Amino acid sequence: MVRCASLLTTALFSLASTLGMTSLHAQQASQPVRVAIVGLEHGHVDGFLGAFPKQNDAQLVAVVDPDPALRAKAQAHFHLDSSLLYSDLDKAVAATHPQALLVYTSVGDHRRIIEAAARLGLDVMVEKPLALSVEDALAIRRLAHEHHIQVMVNYETTWYSSNKAVLDMVSSGKLGDVRKVVVHDGHEGPAEIGVQPEFLKWLTDPALNGAGALYDFGCYGADLITVMMHGEAPISVTASAQTDKPETYPHVDDDATIILRYPHTQAVLMPSWNWTFSRKDMEVYGTKAYAIAVNPRQVKLRTAENQPEQEFTADPLQSPEDTSLHYLAAVVRKQLNPDHDLTSLSTNVTVVQILDAARHSAASGRTIELQPLPKDGE
Known part of the structure; x- marks a missing residue:
């Protein structure tokens, strides 16, 4: 009886501890x-x-x-x-x-x-x-x-429901095999839109920003295509960059075009500080259909030559993947693992590989063939 009572006490203590920990974690x-x-x-x-x-x-x-x-x-x-x-x-x-x-x-x-x-x-x-x-x-x-x-x-653009809708179409196969991706990003220029002086100072310094528009806005398209390609880096990167407003941006480019070659896909990224107005849009062309993320919410889809484009509003993003603060909180609480998504470290190491190659390609006038990055620990 004493041993049974002891076992019962131990079991109750263990249950109480478990419930206490569960309650603590919930709190x-x-x-x-x-x-x-x-x-x-x-x-x-x-x-x-x-x-x-x-x-x-x-x-x-x-x-x-x-x-x-x-x-x-x-x-x-x-x-x-x-x-x-x-x-x-x-x-x-x-x-x-x-x-x-x-x-x-x-x-x-x-x-x-x-x-x-x-x-x-x-x-x-x-x-x-x-x-x-x-x-x-x-x-x-x-x-x-x-x-x-x-x-x-x-x-x-991670929090654009239109981008998620298009990426979901790609992953589900609705567009077929992706053959070409075109991404436009940028605005009239940081000086032209009146960014804060402390912001403009480092944006136009290649030692602090990497380049000009090429880095500032080229990263958006590189992020999207890297997720679309399941983290795979391109075979090669070819880029052209120029400064159309040297009186405003004497040390960095204000317009660039980056071409990424994959085994069966090409991506064309068009970052610029020379657009007529602000834009962040993406076009994805597959063997079955094409989809265009027109703005943060609107999507255009066309599935056949004899069919008109369908335009629709993408479903709202769901928490915690709807805003950066919701997302951050979920990751810190270990409720969400940022694994190969638009925000993840693995994706963004590849993004930097693309940007770095694009910068060197634009400076040298040559196509840069990419080599696999060393794995962590090598």
């Missing part, structure tokens, strides 16, 4: 993920500082930037409490204990910030593209794997 999953913003020199940060009060998945616990003028500007514009503002990342982490970093520095600073995040054991989401060079991308991948952190890349 943690319902709490906002603690996020620190690192960098205020990227203009996209304004959208995120404005978004935090309107949603419940993420709580802003710190804003870090070494420039006191940028901190004061953000504080005044977004009515931030002074307790959120820090000049040093290590001090901010020690004081506020974030679970993830949202990075809004120049692309050239991504590797340095991710090195710090890896040391601190924090997941990271950076603005596109991931890095300036293949060397940097491989170093970031190594850090992420060694320190068991997630590194994600945020693109505006």
Whole structure:
């Protein structure tokens, strides 16, 4: 009887512990993920500082930037409490204990910030593209794997329901075998649309942005085609870049065309700071049909020569894959694994490989034949 009572007590204790852990995990999953913003020199940060009060998945616990003028500007514009503002990342982490970093520095600073995040054991989401060079991308991948952190890349077009609809058509075979993809991205130019001075300064510096429009907008199409090709890198990259407005962009290109060759597919990426107006659209031509993501929500589909185009509104994206903050929170909570999707590290290492090759192709006037990247650990 004593032994039975002991076993019963042990079983009840185990059950209570399990229920307690389950309750703890549920409580943690319902709490906002603690996020620190690192960098205020990227203009996209304004959208995120404005978004935090309107949603419940993420709580802003710190804003870090070494420039006191940028901190004061953000504080005044977004009515931030002074307790959120820090000049040093290590001090901010020690004081506020974030679970993830949202990075809004120049692309050239991504590797340095991710090195710090890896040391601190924090997941990271950076603005596109991931890095300036293949060397940097491989170093970031190594850090992420060694320190068991997630590194994600945020693109505006990831949250376009039209792109998801077209990618779903590709993966389901509705379009047949994909033969050609054409992606147009860009706007009239960062100076022309009036981006913030601190943003324009590094966008037009090749040491901090990699190139001009070629990197700034070429990454969108490279991201989409890499997912469409299941992570496969192209066989070759051929690019042409030029500066049509040298008085405005003396050090970087403002217009580029990138041709990617795959075994049975070609992709043509057209990043530009010279479009008549802002555009981010994608055309996918298959052996059975073609589909065009016209804008964030609208899709055109044509299935036969004697059939007219059908135009429809794509189904809304579902949480947590509908916004970057929902997505980030789900990844931090380990509810979602960013594996070979538009945001994932694996996809974006290949994106950097494409951009780096395109930059070298444009500079040399030669087609760049791509070699397989070393696997992690090699």
